[in-house]
Amino acid sequence: VQDSSSPSARAPITRKKIHGHVGFSNLPNQIRRKSVKDGFQLTVMVVGESGLGKSTMINTLFDSPIYAPREPLHPAADRPKTIAIESTQAVIEENGVRLRLTVVDTPGFGDFVNNAPSCNPILENIEQRFDAYLSQEHRVRRANLVDTRIHACIYFIQPTGHALKQIDIEFMRHLHHRVNLIPVIAKADTMNDDEIADFKERILSDLEFNGIQIFQAPMYEDDDEESLAEADEIARAIPFAVVGATQRVRTRDGRKVRGRAYPWGVVEVDNPAHCDFGKLRQMLVRTNLEDLREYTNEVLFERWRTEKLLAMGYTQDASVFAEFDPAERLQEDRIVHEAKLAKLEASMKEVFREKVEIQERKLKQSEVELYGRHKEIKDQLNKQWEELVKKKAQLEGAMSSPDASRKKTFRG
Numbered sequence: 001v002q003d004s005s006s007p008s009a010r011a012p013i014t015r016k017k018i019h020g021h022v023g024f025s026n027l028p029n030q031i032r033r034k035s036v037k038d039g040f041q042l043t044v045m046v047v048g049e050s051g052l053g054k055s056t057m058i059n060t061l062f063d064s065p066i067y068a069p070r071e072p073l074h075p076a077a078d079r080p081k082t083i084a085i086e087s088t089q090a091v092i093e094e095n096g097v098r099l100r101l102t103v104v105d106t107p108g109f110g111d112f113v114n115n116a117p118s119c120n121p122i123l124e125n126i127e128q129r130f131d132a133y134l135s136q137e138h139r140v141r142r143a144n145l146v147d148t149r150i151h152a153c154i155y156f157i158q159p160t161g162h163a164l165k166q167i168d169i170e171f172m173r174h175l176h177h178r179v180n181l182i183p184v185i186a187k188a189d190t191m192n193d194d195e196i197a198d199f200k201e202r203i204l205s206d207l208e209f210n211g212i213q214i215f216q217a218p219m220y221e222d223d224d225e226e227s228l229a230e231a232d233e234i235a236r237a238i239p240f241a242v243v244g245a246t247q248r249v250r251t252r253d254g255r256k257v258r259g260r261a262y263p264w265g266v267v268e269v270d271n272p273a274h275c276d277f278g279k280l281r282q283m284l285v286r287t288n289l290e291d292l293r294e295y296t297n298e299v300l301f302e303r304w305r306t307e308k309l310l311a312m313g314y315t316q317d318a319s320v321f322a323e324f325d326p327a328e329r330l331q332e333d334r335i336v337h338e339a340k341l342a343k344l345e346a347s348m349k350e351v352f353r354e355k356v357e358i359q360e361r362k363l364k365q366s367e368v369e370l371y372g373r374h375k376e377i378k379d380q381l382n383k384q385w386e387e388l389v390k391k392k393a394q395l396e397g398a399m400s401s402p403d404a405s406r407k408k409t410f411r412g
């Protein structure tokens with residue numbers, strides 16, 4: 001194992017045979033066959049406050065003593081700390097499949113009154129790695145590019161149970177455009193289940209409020225149900241509540257497990273009922289290993305590359321970029337949208353006008369009909385009236401004539 005802060009330095013590699021199970025050998029067979037020959041490659045960075053268990057977590061994740069134990073030599077002594085960015089390479093073999101792993105440990109922060117500058121060396125390290133890759137891409141012979149870019153950044157959050165600290169927000173805000181952020185709640189054995197659930201919710205809402213983007217594992221629709229459910233379970237557990245421990249301890253029922261022993265029992269690292277360590281490991285080296293690499297290459301590196309080339313005055317790229325200026329595109333979209341709305345409004349008005357006209361015509365028609373009917377009834381009534389008047393006159397005439405009454409009397 002070799003420490004080196006320079007990303008482009010080729011450190012000698014130590015082969016390690018591990019005894020525990022990591023999981024990368026379970027990647028889908030197709031990818032596996034292709035990759036068995038070359039092995040997989042992953043570069044993970046750990047960032048967070050001092051003493052949150054970053055180095056321990058790396059050792060736990062890969063079940064290997066990648067970092068020497070950082071416990072103080074005697075209880076009264078200070079705990080040895082990571083004081084510089086350290087890059088360590090190891091080749092881990094599992095079921096004949098190799099994982100070339102680079103771990104980048106960063107000095108913990110939080111011991112300084114002014115923490116603001118501490119983020120810059122980390123960001124610089126990430127960008128230097130992009131630089132190293134870009135300069136390889138510009139070579140005439142581009143075969144066998146060495147990818148030292150950071151594929152995942154595990155960000156350690158202190159298990160306070162309160163809101164995210166300002167320093168964490170600042171750090172993540174600086175890093176999220178350059179790296180796949182995977183937030184974890186460190187030392188989750190110090191919180192109970194309810195506290196963890198509340199803290200997770202709070203962290204997610206703080207991240208959203210501050211516009212911090214964390215790694216979102218893609219869902220593949222053509223995956224079988226089991227894989228989809230597994231991926232969903234992992235996604236729901238973010239930010240992972242993790243416990244790190246490399247030592248094996250004995251549980252009350254006599255099992256020997258990796259964990260932390262307390263008077264009240266053992267917190268088991270590999271037990272999903274105790275912490276999310278297994279889910280973090282699964283995401284990193286099994287379910288999303290390729291997704292992390294792909295997103296780094298296609299989105300994060302491309303974004304950095306575009307910005308870099310623009311800053312270097314590559315006007316051709318700039319003009320292409322300008323064509324896709326988001327503000328201009330938004331304005332264009334708005335104009336098209338408004339034109340569509342105006343057209344829609346005009347056609348609605350036309351339909352409305354037509355409907356009113358039809359209704360008016362109908363009303364007029366029924367008015368005419370009503371008027372005609374009214375006139376007809378009135379005429380009939382007038383006629384009946386005239387006939388009645390006529391009859392009345394006849395009767396009155398007949399009654400006033402004496403002949404008529406005699407005749408009637410005689411006949412009767």
Ligand code: GTP
Binds near residue numbers: 070186242260
């Ligand atoms: P820096 O090098 O200062 O950045 O520290 P670090 O974040 O690398 O922490 P490190 O791994 O050195 O662990 C610090 C202390 O925390 C050690 O005493 C570990 O045994 C302890 N520790 C690590 N992980 C856990 C955990 O999950 N729970 C508990 N309770 N303690 C832990």
